[in-house]
Amino acid sequence: MRKALREKLIKEGINPYPHSVRFKPTPVKDILTRPQLGVKLGVAGRVAAIRRHGGLTFVDLIDDGARIQLMITKKGIGKERYEWFLKYVDMGDFINVFGEVMRTRKGELTVRVEDYALITKALRSPPVKWGHRILDPEVRYRKRYLDIMMTPQVREMLLKRFLLVQEIRKFMWGRGFIEVETPILQPVYGGAEATPFVTHINALDEDWYLRISLELYLKRLIVAGYNKVFEIGKNFRNEDIDAMHNPEFTMMEAYEAYADYNDMMRLAEDLISTVAKAVNGTTKTVFRGNEIDLAPPYRRLRFADALREYAGIDPDEASDDLLKEKLRENHITLKGGYERGKALMKLFDKLIGREHLIQPTFVIDYPASASPLTKPHREDPRYAERFELYIGGVELANAYTELNDPVLQEEYFMAEEERRKRGDEEAHPFDWDFVEALQFGMPPTGGIGVGIDRLAMIVLGADSIKEVIPFPMLKKSGGPKPE
């Protein structure tokens, strides 16, 4: 800690935290792209290295991720200012300089300092030498600002994740979707099977939930008469934390009136390939050792065909007894008791090897009874017009031809409620208010949800979801240590 230096500066009448800069800074990025030798300009940034050579000192300055070298000489700025700099400016400080753009003997673009100002005193030095990454994963994630500060690759990956979200917005805006906001705090959660976070609303003296999906409120907006809506937002699921899961994670959901799940497949293909190309310049990526091409069209694989071909189970022929036997064999227990559609879903998840779902694949037509928010298939009511998109073995999106028959919706909710009573805590809770909305009429609608963190992982080749979340969830530890 360098609190003493701060006090000394204040005693000298120098504010270590001035309100503004003295020399209007030119972004270092711009200086590097269009170097104009001989031009005098201001630069600001964080001191990343100081190399002293007696009467001559080189300083590396980092500004918004771009590095430039400064050169300060005793002769150039005078003995007093030169020594003040060496005495008071440390690694990690922000400084603002004015000087001339030049090249050193070795040809490096450099600003020869004519005047300078300390603009922020850092009381702690950077934890590692510049150019070295922080190795301890706990420090990396807990003090992520340091990880980003010290490691250009980390900075780059998170930057690309942020840009990816921007590109998704641009794409959706371009397709005429309106970006909307819906409640995060909800009286009834829904739209997915998951354990919610519960919170208490003091003003109402009621227990509410943090949303587990965006679905049911976005559909209400379709009922309301908006034809194309989307939302990018956090969902919250009170479940485990691992390489694929963070309790709060980002979803993009979109709903389009007069569309169906076929339209959603085309939307998904276009969206993913477009944003991947915008961020990386290519639709190709390497995720967990697999080369993947995100260019459309993606393979369509019927759920039933996948089970038949890859697991040897024919969902149209197999008896319930056989399915129960298969569940036992695979140590699967269904929480709310046996139900054919849920059994098939579990068997699919357990038995379909990830190796079959590496290249982008729409698995289509899931069992109707396990898809309570989906319209039954137009040709075969045992199945629902639903798809999940798998890429790199990871479930990335889930989409439906949305169920808009309020009576059927009510029946599905009742069936879910039954399962809940029998111990399936993740069954969908009954949402009367939503059924009532459907009673007022929701047009035929296609809808999709895309896991944005996972999309970022695949596009950016990240092995852990923590890599693409700026501040992933970790256990609380200790708290700040007062000195």
Next chain:
RNA sequence: GGGCCCGUAGCUUAGCCAGGUAGAGCGGCGGGCUUUUAACCCGUAGGUCCCGGGUUCAAAUCCCGGCGGGCCCGCCA
């Protein structure tokens, strides 16, 4: 929820198996040095060995419990 592994100076770590005064490199600090960029040279300070308990004459080291982290499995996006 289950299994495996890790925790020593700001950072990276040696020492642990086989108990006996905790050592190094980098960084920091002081000095030198006018073209360096992992600068260099000389000097120097810096430790709750994650926490608590036990065994022992003696614990960083062995044992138990806890805290924090990582990986894998189960479940889920």
